[in-house]
Amino acid sequence: MKKKLLATWLFLITAVQVMSWPLISGTSQPLKVGDVVFVHAPAGLTLRKTNSRDGAKVALVSYAAALTILAIPDSSAxxxxxxxxxxAVSGGWVKVKTRDGLEGYLFDGYLLRYPPVLKEPQDGVDLIDWAYRTLSPPKGKRITLPQIEGSMERYKQVFVDGASFELQAYPGGSTQILDISKSKLTMQDALIFFRPVWFLKGKTTATYDSVKQRLEVNGEDGTSQFTIQSKGTRLLLRFATAD
Structure with a gap:
């Protein structure tokens, strides 16, 4: 199944001085000064003069914009x-530079090294399969799986980084399943990366079961659902839709 994706642009920013910092936000690997990161908040992020929610506004940085890390956040705040x-989607106030040369602070919880998915899927490639190719290339051709009750199509695609994708297509909808390593994405990373892919800018509601370590996000129209569940060292992501 395909959904229309947001249309915008990607920009590359040159790197600067390198310095490591403690992991304080929902990123699977600590960011460093000089890293290029991308905005994954569909409404954009506010760039501020100071490292505070109350800091004076410099500009609105749009979805998919590329930024260079200039200074790491204060891990004590x-x-x-x-x-x-x-x-919670949590993080700190990181100092960045935009492609236009603007400098300031913004919340790093909606930033990732991986760019958002901006192009329509290729013919014959399902949405989440296509989206994960931003993070890792496929390994070999997809594998046709035996159909299960009621299904019209079922296949599996393995990726170079060890992730796997499975499609289960039915007359009234589909389920797309992605199995990934926590060393690739944290639950927070997975939420902010895939939520705009699946729901675009649509309104959603969400719940979290701390016992099952399961995050569930539902679309406003009740026809689409996205869940993330922790399974040991893996995250299991399920994307379901009903026509």
Missing amino acids: PYKAESIDSF
Whole structure:
């Protein structure tokens, strides 16, 4: 199944001085000064003069914009931008430089090294399969799987980094399953990367089960659902839609 994706642009920013920093936000690997990161907040992020939510506004940095890290956040002052029961999208105020040369601070919880998915899927490639190719290339051709009750199509695609994708297509909808390593994405990373892919800018509601370590996101129209569940060293992501 394909969905229309957001249309915008990607920019490359040259790197600067390298320095490591403690992991304080939902990124699977610590960011460093000089890293190029991308905005994954569909509404964009506000660039501010100071490292505070109350800092004077410099500009609105749009979805998919590329930024260069200039200074790491203060790990003693974490910020929660979004709470879903006991789960939170958290991080710090990182100093960045935009492609236009503007400098300032913005919340790093919606930043990733991986660019957002901006192009339509190729013919015959399902949405989440296509989206994960931004993170890792496929390994070999997809494998046709035996059909299960009610299914019209079922296949598996393995990726170079060890992730795997499975499609289960039915007359009234589909389920797309992605199995990835936590060393690739944290639960927060997976949420901010895939939520705009699946729902675009549509309104969603979400719940978190701390016992099952399961995050569930539902579309406003009730026909689409996205879940992330922790399974040991892996994350299992399920994307379901009903026509």
